[in-house]
Amino acid sequence: MIRPINDSEDIVRFLRPKHLTRQGHPMVNAFILRKLPSGIDEDYASVMRYGYQGYYPSIATCPLKNAIGFLQFNAGRFRELETPTSLSATIVPKPTASYPSHAGLYVYLNGTIVKGECVDNNYRRLLQKIIDISTLNKWS
Numbered sequence: 001m002i003r004p005i006n007d008s009e010d011i012v013r014f015l016r017p018k019h020l021t022r023q024g025h026p027m028v029n030a031f032i033l034r035k036l037p038s039g040i041d042e043d044y045a046s047v048m049r050y051g052y053q054g055y056y057p058s059i060a061t062c063p064l065k066n067a068i069g070f071l072q073f074n075a076g077r078f079r080e081l082e083t084p085t086s087l088s089a090t091i092v093p094k095p096t097a098s099y100p101s102h103a104g105l106y107v108y109l110n111g112t113i114v115k116g117e118c119v120d121n122n123y124r125r126l127l128q129k130i131i132d133i134s135t136l137n138k139w140s
Helices: 075-080 122-133
Strands: 010-015 045-050 069-074 088-093 102-109 134-138
Touching: 010 088, 010 102, 069 075, 069 122, 075 088, 088 122, 102 122
Parallel strands: none
Antiparallel strands: 010 045, 010 069, 045 102, 069 134, 088 102
């Protein structure tokens, strides 16, 4: 049975070099959705549940080949973020055979799930707030 994500859990988003400024600070594009090579628009940001079923992020356990580290934030703090009434966000378990700790960060704008590129300023502000409550962990 899949256990819901509780407020005490930490969530991890892996980072590629393009997700950091030249000064090494995370940017909102770390969470921006995009069009996949298949042509389908992403509808969630892929994240992992830190420590869930023994999963701890490392170069060896990272599903991205060129990851340079990860952002880590608390699910409870994420749920407490203030957003305009037109915007909401949630994290839902999405386990796979290879990654039972996998989850999806979904954002809704006016009740509709955000898919692919979204230029709404409130959406981008929400992503910045997630970065603001996150800890950056870079691999050497």
